[in-house]
Amino acid sequence: MLSKNQIKLIKSLSQKKNRQQLGLFTVEGIKGINEFLNSDFQLENLYTTKRIFDIVNHQVTEISEIELKKISTLKNPNTALAVFKTPKSISLKNEGLIIALDDVRDPGNLGTIIRLCDWYGVKDLVCSTNTVDCYNSKVVQATMGSLARVNVTYLDLEDYLESSKANIFGAFMDGENIYNSSLPSEGIVILGNEANGISEAISSKVERRITIPQFGKKQSTESLNVANATGIILSEFRRRTITEM
Amino acid sequence: MLSKNQIKLIKSLSQKKNRQQLGLFTVEGIKGINEFLNSDFQLENLYTTKRIFDIVNHQVTEISEIELKKISTLKNPNTALAVFKTPKSISLKNEGLIIALDDVRDPGNLGTIIRLCDWYGVKDLVCSTNTVDCYNSKVVQATMGSLARVNVTYLDLEDYLESSKANIFGAFMDGENIYNSSLPSEGIVILGNEANGISEAISSKVERRITIPQFGKKQSTESLNVANATGIILSEFRRRTITEM
Structure with a gap:
C-alpha cells in the first residue's frame, strides 16, 4: 500500500530541483534496478508488484499495478520502481x-x-x-x-x-x-x-x-x-x- | 484554409495501411521538406504558415498556426507540413x-x-x-x-x-x-x-x-x-x- 505522501514524494522526483533537494532519484524496471542494487548506489525504497528482489524487507513495499501506474513515468510501467540516493560527491579520477x-x-x-x-x-x-x-x-x-x-x-x-x-x-x-x-x-x-x-x-x-x-x-x-x-x-x-x- | 476532407486525409496518413493505399506520406519542418523537394520524391501538397518555399502555387496552401496544429504529429509544429508521394518501386542496386x-x-x-x-x-x-x-x-x-x-x-x-x-x-x-x-x-x-x-x-x-x-x-x-x-x-x-x- 502506498500513502498519499509517498506518491507525492515519488512524483516530485520528476523535477530536478526536488531531486537535488532530497538527494533522491527513481529507477524503473527489474533490469535497471538490479544494476543499481549491484552497484555502490544506496537504495532508499523499492516498490514492486512482485516479490522478486533479494533485499531486506523494510525497504520493499508491495504495491498493485494501479499504484505502480500512479508513480511511474512510463506509459507501460514494468513491475517495479526504486528510489535511490544520489551519490554525495563523486571524485573525478582524471585518468584514461x-x-x-x-x-x-x-x-x-x-x-x-x-x-x-x-x-x-x-x-x-x-x-x-x-x-x-x-x-x-x-x-x-x-x-x-x-x-x-x-x-x-x-x-x-x-x-x-x-x-x-x-x-x-x-x-x-x-x-x-x-x-x-x-x-x-x-x-x-x-x-x-x-x-x-x-x-x-x-x-x-x-x-x-x-x-x-x-x-x-x-x-x-x-x-x-x-x-x-x-x-x-x-x-x-x-x-x-x-x-x- | 484547410477543408475537413484535407484534414481527414492528412491525419489518416499516420496509419501505415492508409499510407500504402494512398501512396502518400508526410514530412514536417522546413529543413526536412526542402531535402525532399531537392530529391526525386514528388510533392503532392504543401501546407505552410509562411510563404517561404520556392514552388508552384497550386501545390501550396497557406494555413494558420491552429490549422497546422490540427494536422501535425508534433507537439511543437514547425512552420510547414508536406505530403509527398511514396516512390512506386525502388530498384535495388545490389552494389557497394x-x-x-x-x-x-x-x-x-x-x-x-x-x-x-x-x-x-x-x-x-x-x-x-x-x-x-x-x-x-x-x-x-x-x-x-x-x-x-x-x-x-x-x-x-x-x-x-x-x-x-x-x-x-x-x-x-x-x-x-x-x-x-x-x-x-x-x-x-x-x-x-x-x-x-x-x-x-x-x-x-x-x-x-x-x-x-x-x-x-x-x-x-x-x-x-x-x-x-x-x-x-x-x-x-x-x-x-x-x-x-
Whole structure:
C-alpha cells in the first residue's frame, strides 16, 4: 500500500530541483534496478508488484499495478520502481579517456552516451552545468542500467578544461579526419550541443579539432546525432589501443 | 484554409495501411521538406504558415498556426507540413555496402540508421517486412531529411540473402572482433531486432559473424543500441577504404 505522501514524494522526483533537494532519484524496471542494487548506489525504497528482489524487507513495499501506474513515468510501467540516493560527491579520477559534454540537452542522447561510456570503459563523464541532469528519469531509462557504472560529474567545463593537463580533443565539422589522426589512449574528448555544437568559450580550450568524415554525396549540411558521433569517436580511440600495440 | 476532407486525409496518413493505399506520406519542418523537394520524391501538397518555399502555387496552401496544429504529429509544429508521394518501386542496386535490418521496431532507431547510411554513403537499406515502416512520421522526422537520399526497400530478407552473391555479415554479441577483422568495401551487413537480435532463420544465412568488443568491466550483459552499433560498424567498414588503400 502506498500513502498519499509517498506518491507525492515519488512524483516530485520528476523535477530536478526536488531531486537535488532530497538527494533522491527513481529507477524503473527489474533490469535497471538490479544494476543499481549491484552497484555502490544506496537504495532508499523499492516498490514492486512482485516479490522478486533479494533485499531486506523494510525497504520493499508491495504495491498493485494501479499504484505502480500512479508513480511511474512510463506509459507501460514494468513491475517495479526504486528510489535511490544520489551519490554525495563523486571524485573525478582524471585518468584514461574522459568524455566531456558541452550543453547536451536531450535526455535520450545523454542516456545513450552514458551507455556508450560504459561499453567502452570510460569511467568519467563530465558535463557542463547546463547539460541535462543524469538523474532525469528519461536519462536513467535510456542508460539501461549503465549509469550505475559511469561517474557523471557536473562542473564548470571552462574551469575544468583550463586546469586540466590532459590532451583536449573536440568534435567539430571541420577538424582533422579522425581515421587518419594519431589518437592517444588518454585525454578529454568534448562533444557539443545538439543544435549549436561546442560553444565558443569551450572551443578556445580545444587543442585538437577532430571530425568524422562524411562518405555520402555531401549534399547535406547535416551533422551526425551527438550520441552516434560519441559512439564512433569512442570506437576510434579504443580501436587504437588494440590495433596499434 | 484547410477543408475537413484535407484534414481527414492528412491525419489518416499516420496509419501505415492508409499510407500504402494512398501512396502518400508526410514530412514536417522546413529543413526536412526542402531535402525532399531537392530529391526525386514528388510533392503532392504543401501546407505552410509562411510563404517561404520556392514552388508552384497550386501545390501550396497557406494555413494558420491552429490549422497546422490540427494536422501535425508534433507537439511543437514547425512552420510547414508536406505530403509527398511514396516512390512506386525502388530498384535495388545490389552494389557497394548494403545495410539489412531484421525486424527493427523502433522508429527512432530506423530514422537514425537511415541518417547514418546517408552519412556513410550507403545507397541501399534493405528491411525485413516486419521492420517499422520508413514512411512512419517518427522515422521521417528522425532521418532529418536523409530519407530523401537513401533507398529503403522492404522485402523477404531470407529470400533476398539466399539469392545474393555478396558477402553476408551479421552483428552478434559473439562474433569476430570487428577491429581486427578484414572487412571488404562491398557486402551486406545485417543488424537485428532491439530485444532479440538477428533471428535464427536469418542467422543461418550469415557468412561472417562480427562483434563490437566491450572495453568496460564486462559486468553487464547489455548490448549496444542497434543504431549505435550500426554507426560504429559503418565507421569501421568505411575507415578501411581510407586507411588500408
